[in-house]
Amino acid sequence: MAAPNDSDRPRLAAGCRWGGSAEARVLLVPEGAIRVQGPGEKILQLCDGSRTFAEVLAELEQAFSQGDPAKIRADAARFLEQLHDKRVVDY
């Protein structure tokens, strides 16, 4: 499976949702929990199924305005692809 295309609308897969306590939010998935912090958490919050991957990238570029857009794209794509292979993200 490949990285998301610009027109894909990534979102958490069925049966994957946020949980844990306010201080320690985790992504709850079948048989496990994934601690997602920093940029990863920001990316997943934007992946609500309504934004396209291009729109997610645009918002990330604003949020991390010091970052290199090409690197933001590469990092976000790789992050989502990994979670897609674990069946945590759909697109």
Place this chain on the structure above:
Amino acid sequence: MSTLSNPLALIAEITHRCPLHCVYCSNPLEMIAAKSELATADWTRVFSQAASMGVLHVHLTGGEPLARNDLTELIKSAHRAGLYINLITSGIGLSRERLQALVDAGLDHIQLSFQDSAEEPANQIAGTKAHAHKIELAEWIREHRIAFTTNLVIHRQNMNHLAEMIAFLETLGPNRMEIASAQYYGWALKNRSSLMPTREQVENAIEVVADAEKKLKGKIRIDFVVPDYYARYPKACMGGWGQKSILIDPAGRALPCHAAGVIPGLAFDNVREHALDWVWRESAAFKKFRGESWMPEPCRSCDRRAEDFGGCRCQAFLLTGDAAATDPACSLAPQHFVIEAALRSTTPEVPAAAGATLNWEYRPNPK
């Protein structure tokens, strides 16, 4: 000793009643009768105590959880407590309407067991007719936005057509496949000589699963449990005794794992009398093999002791008579010869010839 962290998973064995009679059932040989089961209010209290301790997941299992008429109520209360709810089921007794009610109540994930890809051998393992219903149920499950796992137990009798079984399960459209080698406790240990695969079968299965993982990547995630009898090192059973999980049996006894009841001399505290947090911290059964102070050599000085915790205490007891021995599945264990002997003494024919009657002992139903 380091500070004790909270459990992450609550295994709620809500009943031992089950319409199936699987020859490798993980339930204890001594099963709990319906009249001794915890009431709805007991479970509600346990779920809320678990969530406030930091438990994230509840695994509703059995027996067959659907055998409890209050399952929807139990899911509602676990959901209210904030737990992620896994239902581990054969699907027998689950109508389309009841599934809808469970999903509405807050079910997050359903794990549906399969015995085989073909009707006849599946029913032979389960000791009842169940296969056709499961196929229909898989379709209904896919109509909901919940996670769907198929669970398949593999063993000597079905491993030769693993590729075919995976192809069959793929058509059911799960997000995840669990392919688990039978684990030899309770009923499976009684039936071990007919269930234990050969080394050749195991090596072949590893290849078949690797191919399937490649093919299904991004579509279906596969979790594969290899048989520990053939491994070099033991499994990290339960992520360590009393480290990650707490199991409550149908009568309310708190155990570190499914099989711990076989170990003589352990006293299990009951959630009818104690808060879950107290049990986790204070129960003697949980303290018994927590940490490393109980470890014998070669575990005590082994580099892997923080990885596999000396293996499984129940297996150590069942196969050596000493729960504090190194798990004999470990190639470094002084009593590893019992595993080697077990592998030599299995049924010669692989699998049993068609139509042959296997000398199974089916798991009965509790009264």
